[in-house]
Amino acid sequence: MSTQENVIEIRNLSKVYRDFWGRKKVQAVKSLSLDVKKGEVFGLLGPNGSGKTTTIKMLLGLLFPTSGEIKILGKRASDVAKNERIGYLPEESYLYRFLNADETLDFYGRLFNISAAERNQRADELIKMVGLDHARRRQLKEYSKGMTRRIGLAQALINNPELVLLDEPTSGLDPIGTREMKDLILKLKDEGKTVVLCSHQLADVQDVSDRIAMLYQGELKVLGGVDELLELRGETQIRTGNLSDEGVEELKALLAKHGMKDSLIQKPRADLEELFLRTVRESGERPGRRFTAEEMAATQPADTGKSGDAS
Amino acid sequence: MDFDPTPYNIGLGLKNWLSLVGIIAGLGILLGLVGSFASAGGGGGGLFSNGISSFFKELASISPRRVWALASLTLKEAWRRKALLVFVVFAVLLMFAGWFLTDSNDRSDLQINVHITFMLTTISWLILPVVMFLSCWGIPEDIRIRSLHTVVTKPARRVEVVLGRMLGFSIMSTVILLLMGTVGYIWIERQAPKDLDQGKFLTCRVPVYGGLFFLDRQGMPTSQGLNVGDPWLYRSFVEGNSRCRAVWMFNEVTPEKLGNELRLESRFEAFRTIKGSADTIQQGLEAQYTLVKNMREEAFSSFGVGAGLREVAEALRAGDFQSAAELLDAAAERMQSSPADFPQVDCQQVAISCAVQVVPVLRNFKDADLGDVADAFLVFGDAANSVKTGDAASYSELSRACASLAETVRKRADDMFESMPKLEVPLEPFRVSEYHEGDDFITYPRKLKYVADYEGTARFLAKVVSGISEAGKLADGGELSSGLVDELSENHGVSPVNAELVFDVVKSEIDAGTLKVDGNKVEIADGSSWLRLFDRLVREEKLISRDTAGWEMEADIFDDLTVNDYLRVEVACLNDQMFIGMARADLFLRLPDRSFLAGFSKALLNIGLMLSLVIVLGVTASCVVKGPVSFFFTLTIFVIGQFFHQLMLKIVAGSQEGGGMVESAMLIFQHRNPSVGIDANEGTEAVVKGLDWGVNGILKIASNIIPDFSTFSEASAYIENGFDVPWSTSVLPAIMTFVGFLIPCVIIGAACLKFRELEAK
Numbered sequence A: 001m002s003t004q005e006n007v008i009e010i011r012n013l014s015k016v017y018r019d020f021w022g023r024k025k026v027q028a029v030k031s032l033s034l035d036v037k038k039g040e041v042f043g044l045l046g047p048n049g050s051g052k053t054t055t056i057k058m059l060l061g062l063l064f065p066t067s068g069e070i071k072i073l074g075k076r077a078s079d080v081a082k083n084e085r086i087g088y089l090p091e092e093s094y095l096y097r098f099l100n101a102d103e104t105l106d107f108y109g110r111l112f113n114i115s116a117a118e119r120n121q122r123a124d125e126l127i128k129m130v131g132l133d134h135a136r137r138r139q140l141k142e143y144s145k146g147m148t149r150r151i152g153l154a155q156a157l158i159n160n161p162e163l164v165l166l167d168e169p170t171s172g173l174d175p176i177g178t179r180e181m182k183d184l185i186l187k188l189k190d191e192g193k194t195v196v197l198c199s200h201q202l203a204d205v206q207d208v209s210d211r212i213a214m215l216y217q218g219e220l221k222v223l224g225g226v227d228e229l230l231e232l233r234g235e236t237q238i239r240t241g242n243l244s245d246e247g248v249e250e251l252k253a254l255l256a257k258h259g260m261k262d263s264l265i266q267k268p269r270a271d272l273e274e275l276f277l278r279t280v281r282e283s284g285e286r287p288g289r290r291f292t293a294e295e296m297a298a299t300q301p302a303d304t305g306k307s308g309d310a311s
Numbered sequence B: 001m002d003f004d005p006t007p008y009n010i011g012l013g014l015k016n017w018l019s020l021v022g023i024i025a026g027l028g029i030l031l032g033l034v035g036s037f038a039s040a041g042g043g044g045g046g047l048f049s050n051g052i053s054s055f056f057k058e059l060a061s062i063s064p065r066r067v068w069a070l071a072s073l074t075l076k077e078a079w080r081r082k083a084l085l086v087f088v089v090f091a092v093l094l095m096f097a098g099w100f101l102t103d104s105n106d107r108s109d110l111q112i113n114v115h116i117t118f119m120l121t122t123i124s125w126l127i128l129p130v131v132m133f134l135s136c137w138g139i140p141e142d143i144r145i146r147s148l149h150t151v152v153t154k155p156a157r158r159v160e161v162v163l164g165r166m167l168g169f170s171i172m173s174t175v176i177l178l179l180m181g182t183v184g185y186i187w188i189e190r191q192a193p194k195d196l197d198q199g200k201f202l203t204c205r206v207p208v209y210g211g212l213f214f215l216d217r218q219g220m221p222t223s224q225g226l227n228v229g230d231p232w233l234y235r236s237f238v239e240g241n242s243r244c245r246a247v248w249m250f251n252e253v254t255p256e257k258l259g260n261e262l263r264l265e266s267r268f269e270a271f272r273t274i275k276g277s278a279d280t281i282q283q284g285l286e287a288q289y290t291l292v293k294n295m296r297e298e299a300f301s302s303f304g305v306g307a308g309l310r311e312v313a314e315a316l317r318a319g320d321f322q323s324a325a326e327l328l329d330a331a332a333e334r335m336q337s338s339p340a341d342f343p344q345v346d347c348q349q350v351a352i353s354c355a356v357q358v359v360p361v362l363r364n365f366k367d368a369d370l371g372d373v374a375d376a377f378l379v380f381g382d383a384a385n386s387v388k389t390g391d392a393a394s395y396s397e398l399s400r401a402c403a404s405l406a407e408t409v410r411k412r413a414d415d416m417f418e419s420m421p422k423l424e425v426p427l428e429p430f431r432v433s434e435y436h437e438g439d440d441f442i443t444y445p446r447k448l449k450y451v452a453d454y455e456g457t458a459r460f461l462a463k464v465v466s467g468i469s470e471a472g473k474l475a476d477g478g479e480l481s482s483g484l485v486d487e488l489s490e491n492h493g494v495s496p497v498n499a500e501l502v503f504d505v506v507k508s509e510i511d512a513g514t515l516k517v518d519g520n521k522v523e524i525a526d527g528s529s530w531l532r533l534f535d536r537l538v539r540e541e542k543l544i545s546r547d548t549a550g551w552e553m554e555a556d557i558f559d560d561l562t563v564n565d566y567l568r569v570e571v572a573c574l575n576d577q578m579f580i581g582m583a584r585a586d587l588f589l590r591l592p593d594r595s596f597l598a599g600f601s602k603a604l605l606n607i608g609l610m611l612s613l614v615i616v617l618g619v620t621a622s623c624v625v626k627g628p629v630s631f632f633f634t635l636t637i638f639v640i641g642q643f644f645h646q647l648m649l650k651i652v653a654g655s656q657e658g659g660g661m662v663e664s665a666m667l668i669f670q671h672r673n674p675s676v677g678i679d680a681n682e683g684t685e686a687v688v689k690g691l692d693w694g695v696n697g698i699l700k701i702a703s704n705i706i707p708d709f710s711t712f713s714e715a716s717a718y719i720e721n722g723f724d725v726p727w728s729t730s731v732l733p734a735i736m737t738f739v740g741f742l743i744p745c746v747i748i749g750a751a752c753l754k755f756r757e758l759e760a761k
């Protein structure tokens, strides 16, 4: 994977929000460095206020980094030309509420100088894809949250982008919508596109992401492949078809012979949610520390019940 | 107001604009440098150059289609907000409030003026706050609800966002303006009384203004007329029954432009020194136009200021070039013998007069080639220029030049007389009352009948008689033909008795041998010109009119009275000891009227440009600050630009009574008159002057970067007063002002939007 070209390169990126008088209010991102490779789905995780949206906005040139460098599609973040190949779904859909769905897509399509015929065709496809065909002539101010989200997504894809930045794509979506969103992300991946997404729906991220980064108070805590991070070392999983009790006993005996007593023959419980909670907890205990994949995986799954504070 | 502002000078405007934009750009670059070094420390240079280069790349890659997409978004937004529609309906209704403003007993043309004024004022003042509000809130609202995020993460450039907003709001305001304008126009049109003299209503007069100077009591040109005692008076006065004249020079007087007639419209002021009876006051004073073509005056009016050459100058102006040559000879001699008669200062004046008046005019003759005379005057002028007091050599050089000038003038005397006529056509006197109602408007036909003076008679007869002779009708078989009398009276408008007179005189000249008859032709014995002959006859008083009407003749305004398309109109007051006051704009040629619709449209265009400029300023301000602040800012700029711009210019130029701001504040505080000045010791006065210097500096900057909004409202004033809106003095400056502010505003707005973070703070 490392041989593939980087779509996004972030080096030592920091962002300090200041007030009108230039006084420091909050450091939202602290010397963040990461790369996103072409063709992967990259998940950006972190508790509320950890700097995910800030990072994405800096990638898009909406915010200016306090220090550090960004290369996105080989260009500087402040270069508008990069936007030709990017699709962005904001945290909330910041759209013009007096337009209807057709007009919205037409408007954004015109900003890409897409020809009228192609615009119409793409808009039609996208509206059908996001399931708004029945409401395409209604103004957005009448839309429900999920509908707004859907048209927001359609808008992000109007230019058939190479790189898609999705800020909490599933928020506000119903289970079917969430499912469709995940399918869509995988479809985009199949088409060779790069997707960066932020989300709190850890299960969703887990399902679609190749790699994830986890931020905590602006610092990068975890970075790596999902498989690699969620692998529970010191355990071996055996998966077969439905085994009879007899078979289970036999297997236990076999394992006992290899010195493995008290083996649990069932699904391992470790999942992304757990990793997330652990990271948040440990980051709270040991600030300023970056965890490696090995470290995160080495420890046995802890009792997750008591570590309630996730913020 | 004055309806005669000077035409807009594009070159000068452009120069000022470029230097100002240069200064602002320099300041912007400085600010950018400081900003980038402050934010990036040592890397500031790189940051700055990256920023600048990407900014200019954006400017270069503006796409009209994206701008249009953003503009139509703005339009759609305005349209979908029904409030705007409600406003338009309300505004259209309000326009008709003018209905209740007029008194139906008033003169109907005054009523119409009130309607037009009210209409145009309402239109602009109703739309203005709306567009100001919308343009100031557009972008900040976009930033606040973050819809701009979605736009600028598309390939839309920030400059396109700015342009799109400006364009969208401008189209919106133009549409509303057109709507209200159309309704207003239709209404005014229906309101104008149709049955009455249509020319008086809804006119669009097209004035052509001339240059004005005066002749003093001695008939010498001066720039100012008399002052009747009020030091702040705008008009200058000419005295009745004297040689005082107000002289207007109108350019481009051609039948193509004026349409075979001369229409003079004036608004003079009568000033009486003797109060008459109610009757005479009602009648007013008598004024008279005289159309003058005086080539000698054109060429020599400033020649010979000093004592030494005065007589020469008078002879030249009288057209007596032979005597002028003799006087020049005499002067040449005196230059050698008593150079003190020609002091250096006088010679300098003569040199200037030759260089700027005599030589150019002589060179400019269309039909006669007087180039050698011009050369002689040039040499003479040069010699006069190098004269030095006590330098005998320079005086003998001058004397030589003078003698050679005399020689040339003598040689060309006849040609000069021929081609430098003086023709005065006095027109019918008219009355100027003290209490005006409307303007004095008189139309004169192209061919004017007038009573000729001596020279006019001579020129007329010379031309006509030589023409008859050329046609072979003057003589018949060696005898003077009596056909001359018929020819003169029937074809040339000469009265029969005077035709007899001409016949008698020509006959006596044949008898005296000055004319000889050869077959059916008559020739002058010594080969000189017919004009010379008749000039002599007139001077010898042999041709004094036999009837009381005098020599009635006809002159063609365009053929006979204009010089290089210039027409000279002199105005005299005919009443003893009375005065008529005049200023440059008080007399104008009225070209064929334009349609009211055209003028009204131009006034609307100017209002539209004003609204668009307000939009441009509002959008620019809103790129930097939030809605309320930019609204306040735009409003301030507008109020200053509309009401105080002229005052600012006056204060900066020092032409405002009472001096600078601090000085006049002290004057008010000390209850003093502006012409007295402040009461302070030298030290304090120096401080006041110093402060004023500083204030003036600020005002000067302000007057340059705040647009003069009165440029735009002026157009309405024209139309309200029944004038066409002149292109070069009203529409063009409005367009130039708009474009001049548009370009830097777009750049400033785009830069501010680009180099700020789009977070709602």
Ligand SMILES: Nc1ncnc2c1ncn2[C@@H]1O[C@H](COP(=O)(O)OP(=O)(O)OP(=O)(O)O)[C@@H](O)[C@H]1O
Pocket (backbone or CB within 6 Å): A017, A018, A025, A026, A027, A028, A046, A047, A048, A049, A050, A051, A052, A053, A054, A055, A091, B759, B760
């Ligand atoms: N415009 C702003 N001005 C000042 N501080 C801000 C601004 N935007 C964000 N912050 C702060 O920056 C930090 C990071 O915010 P950010 O929006 O990036 O978090 P996030 O990871 O996207 O959170 P969430 O999961 O809730 O969306 C927070 O502490 C937030 O308060």
Ligand SMILES: [Mg+2]
Pocket (backbone or CB within 6 Å): A052, A053, A054, A091, A167
């Ligand atoms: Mg966020």
